[in-house]
Amino acid sequence: MLAVNPAGKRVAAPIPARAGIGLKPEHMKDIVQSPPAVGWFEVHAENYMGAGGQPHRFLEWVRERYPLSVHGVGLSIGGAGPLDRNHLRRLKALIDRYEPGLFSEHLAWSTHDGVYLNDLLPLPYTAETLAHVAAHVGQAQDALERQILIENPSTYVAFEASELPETEFLSELARRTGCGLLLDVNNVYVSAQNHGFDAEAYTGAFPIEHVREFHLAGFFEAEDSAGERFLIDAHDSPVRDAVWALYVQAIGRTGAVPTLIEWDNDIPPLATLVAQAEKADALALAQEGLADALLH
Numbered sequence: 001m002l003a004v005n006p007a008g009k010r011v012a013a014p015i016p017a018r019a020g021i022g023l024k025p026e027h028m029k030d031i032v033q034s035p036p037a038v039g040w041f042e043v044h045a046e047n048y049m050g051a052g053g054q055p056h057r058f059l060e061w062v063r064e065r066y067p068l069s070v071h072g073v074g075l076s077i078g079g080a081g082p083l084d085r086n087h088l089r090r091l092k093a094l095i096d097r098y099e100p101g102l103f104s105e106h107l108a109w110s111t112h113d114g115v116y117l118n119d120l121l122p123l124p125y126t127a128e129t130l131a132h133v134a135a136h137v138g139q140a141q142d143a144l145e146r147q148i149l150i151e152n153p154s155t156y157v158a159f160e161a162s163e164l165p166e167t168e169f170l171s172e173l174a175r176r177t178g179c180g181l182l183l184d185v186n187n188v189y190v191s192a193q194n195h196g197f198d199a200e201a202y203t204g205a206f207p208i209e210h211v212r213e214f215h216l217a218g219f220f221e222a223e224d225s226a227g228e229r230f231l232i233d234a235h236d237s238p239v240r241d242a243v244w245a246l247y248v249q250a251i252g253r254t255g256a257v258p259t260l261i262e263w264d265n266d267i268p269p270l271a272t273l274v275a276q277a278e279k280a281d282a283l284a285l286a287q288e289g290l291a292d293a294l295l296h
Contacts, residue, residue: 013067015040015101015213017256017284019277020069022263027270028058036274039281040067040101042260046074049090059098069102069213069260070095077136077150078108078123088143095144102213102258104149104182105140107133107170122155125162125169130176137177149180149212154187154233156194171207180212185247186239186262190219190231203246208253216247216280217262236265239276248283256284 018039023031030036041062048055062068074087095103108121123129141148152170164172170181183206192199218237224230239247239261251257261276 012099012101015067015069015258017258019259019261019280019284020067021261021273021277023059023062024263024267025055025058026267027273030270032061035065036270038066038274038277040069040258042069042071045070045072045091045094045103048094063098068098068100069104069258070098070100071260072103072105075105075140076108077105077140078121078129078133079136080132083136083139088140092144095146102149103144103146104151104213106151106153107173108153122153125164125166127163130164130169130172134173134176137173137179141177141179147178147180149182150174151182151184151215152187152206154184154190156230156232165205167202167205167207171210174207174210179210181207181210182213182215183208183211183250184215184217185250186215186217186219186243187233189240189243189246190233193229193231199242199246200249203250204253206250208250211250211254211257214247214250214257214259215262216243216259216276219243234265235262237263238272239279244279244283247280248287251284251287256288259284 016039020040020042021036021038023041023043043059048059050056059068072091075083075091077083107123123133137148137150150170150173152166173179174181183203185203188202189199191197192202216239217233217235218239220232220234220236222230222232247259259277259280261273261280263273263276
């Protein structure tokens with residue numbers, strides 16, 4: 001049972017440096033009947049902005065037994081217009097209700113002139129964009145009264161106007177705002193393959209001191225109009241070997257960090273997600289053992 005403070009408010013449970021999985025309604029019965037041995041669960045904020053009903057009853061049950069992380073997909077941190085105050089208000093109510101250990105959002109935009117787009121769209125990495133995004137991150141952190149984590153995107157087009165490498169943009173964003181970073185390893189691999197840069201070099205240059213969470217997922221392979229291999233961050237399959245290898249490189253720099261197995265489409269049995277989480281835990285443990293051996 002989770003602790004409460006003297007005022008009766010639930011205390012945020014820290015996210016352990018283990019692997020967690022996304023909480024899916026398809027797994028509700030299995031989770032209640034046989035709670036899995038995973039470190040934590042993550043939910044998408046926008047799925048729980050209603051006042052009540054079965055989704056909240058299930059989430060309350062889970063929250064009493066596991067640490068919880070909340071991942072936003074609709075704040076549009078990079079949007080040209082102001083942040084949606086109503087969205088922020090509803091997000092704050094959700095966070096106050098469940099006291100998650102972590103809250104994260106995307107380095108992207110998804111709204112324009114009040115219209116919500118069904119995608120997370122990239123930004124040009126310029127000084128002007130950096131100032132704009134930093135102002136939005138600061139506003140969101142003030143409204144939510146907590147640090148937020150910003151996730152590196154998967155991208156399919158690049159801007160000629162970009163002046164900064166993505167890793168430098170994120171590093172400066174964290175320095176200016178005090179936000180943390182969420183390193184999505186699958187996004188690194190997808191973007192690297194689509195744009196022809198070195199994924200290992202990117203991971204090696206990432207401002208690792210600000211990383212508070214990793215994401216791992218599967219991708220979909222397609223072809224572009226020229227017949228070239230093109231990857232889509234689909235979250236519909238197991239983590240690929242190349243992404244596991246990048247993850248090992250990253251945790252070699254950070255040590256064990258909370259790691260989410262993302263699987264949002266073509267949802268498999270719960271046991272499949274648990275097995276992927278167990279593999280992430282095993283890799284992190286092996287890296288810690290290697291580090292200890294080198295030190296001694």
